[in-house]
Amino acid sequence: MIDEMTTVLEPAPLPDFVETKYVKDITKRALSYIKAGFPVHLRGPSGTGKTTLAMHLASKIERPVVMIHGDEEFTTSDLVGGEHGYRIRKVVDRFISRVLKTEEDMVKRWVDNRLTVACKYGFTLVYDEFTRSRPEANNILLSILQEKMMDLPVGRGGEEPYLRVDPDFTAIFTSNPEEYAGVHRSQDALRDRMITMDLDHFDYDTELAITLAKAKLSKQDSQVIVNIVRGLRESRKCEFAPTVRGCIMIAKTLKAQKLTPSKSSSTFMQMCQDILASETSRVGSKTNQDRVKQIVRELVAKELGIGKTISVPEETGKEGIAVNAVDNSVIEGEKEKTESLIEM
Numbered sequence: 413m414i415d416e417m418t419t420v421l422e423p424a425p426l427p428d429f430v431e432t433k434y435v436k437d438i439t440k441r442a443l444s445y446i447k448a449g450f451p452v453h454l455r456g457p458s459g460t461g462k463t464t465l466a467m468h469l470a471s472k473i474e475r476p477v478v479m480i481h482g483d484e485e486f487t488t489s490d491l492v493g494g495e496h497g498y499r500i501r502k503v504v505d506r507f508i509s510r511v512l513k514t515e516e517d518m519v520k521r522w523v524d525n526r527l528t529v530a531c532k533y534g535f536t537l538v539y540d541e542f543t544r545s546r547p548e549a550n551n552i553l554l555s556i557l558q559e560k561m562m563d564l565p566v567g568r569g570g571e572e573p574y575l576r577v578d579p580d581f582t583a584i585f586t587s588n589p590e591e592y593a594g595v596h597r598s599q600d601a602l603r604d605r606m607i608t609m610d611l612d613h614f615d616y617d618t619e620l621a622i623t624l625a626k627a628k629l630s631k632q633d634s635q636v637i638v639n640i641v642r643g644l645r646e647s648r649k650c651e652f653a654p655t656v657r658g659c660i661m662i663a664k665t666l667k668a669q670k671l672t673p674s675k676s677s678s679t680f681m682q683m684c685q686d687i688l689a690s691e692t693s694r695v696g697s698k699t700n701q702d703r704v705k706q707i708v709r710e711l712v713a714k715e716l717g718i719g720k721t722i723s724v725p726e727e728t729g730k731e732g733i734a735v736n737a738v739d740n741s742v743i744e745g746e747k748e749k750t751e752s753l754i755e756m
């Protein structure tokens with residue numbers, strides 16, 4: 413048994429994985445490129461299902477999976493391997509069997525890292541967010557993907573300096589668009605060696621199916637949540653568009669609290685505002701947050717069909733002030749009336 417095998421994952425179906433027409437279609441296309449021998453690169457904004465889809469594709473390939481997460485600090489040796497070591501040798505004396513001699517030395521021993529393991533044994537490599545690693549660390553991939561040869565640093569024991577990549581080796585990459593913080597530009601040469609599929613936010617059916625699968629709320633309640641998140645996304649007023657993660661967070665919080673949107677409308681409103689304002693702003697600017705909260709307020713009111721007024725806790729800490737859902741003006745004295753209207 414070799415040490416590095418411990419980092420290998422079994423290709424297994426993902427729990428709660430949802431396969432709608434949208435997901436099946438992308439899976440089918442990606443698998444057809446992989447079958448033709450090309451690495452696939454799933455690129456898209458956060459929360460568009462890239463990592464999940466990459467793992468799903470890997471499970472369909474049915475080879476052991478090696479996963480790497482891109483990292484600014486990576487060097488080539490983090491991918492390929494390096495000399496690590498401290499070695500303990502036990503020597504049993506053949507003539508005097510009671511004698512057990514332990515020798516310890518500092519001889520460095522080459523240890524293959526994940527990329528080498530995947531190339532050597534023909535495993536599936538999932539290189540998640542590969543553009544977070546610096547381009548020079550990823551240069552090693554150029555010859556792996558093109559010439560199917562891996563150029564190994566000298567010092568790797570007595571073995572050949574080149575490793576022939578096993579024909580079963582497959583690579584799946586994911587990345588966020590270049591404008592994301594902490595993302596490097598992918599090298600043209602590397603991108604040219606893979607087939608890039610641009611993913612966008614899920615279609616309605618998939619977003620709903622994922623929300624349902626993750627929190628197991630009723631279909632009706634899940635629809636309310638998905639409509640609100642999609643409405644906010646379509647408003648195009650957010651610094652970052654809200655993702656399916658927002659739907660999952662709201663749905664799971666409701667489930668954990670045993671609440672429903674219609675029976676606890678003010679708590680639901682607050683929850684949507686907190687979660688969606690947090691998800692859609694990077695620096696937490698007040699203007700942006702207020703804008704998002706206002707849109708969410710309108711969307712919740714519309715979804716719950718509670719007319720123009722809805723009770724929401726105000727940011728000043730006052731509980732349950734009635735707010736005009738359209739222009740956000742506070743309607744003092746309407747609290748009781750509105751609460752009973754909503755809570756019924």
Ligand SMILES: Nc1ncnc2c1ncn2[C@@H]1O[C@H](COP(=O)(O)OP(=O)(O)OP(=O)(O)O)[C@@H](O)[C@H]1O
Nearest residue numbers: 428429430435457458459460461462463464622656
């Ligand atoms: N087909 C699916 N079935 C069930 N859940 C899914 C599916 N696709 C995505 N999800 C869920 O949606 C969420 C976002 O997906 P994922 O993490 O794969 O997105 P991503 O594009 O990799 O995002 P990031 O760029 O932020 O890493 C996760 O909670 C994931 O479990």
Ligand SMILES: [Mg+2]
Nearest residue numbers: 462463464540
């Ligand atoms: Mg991801």
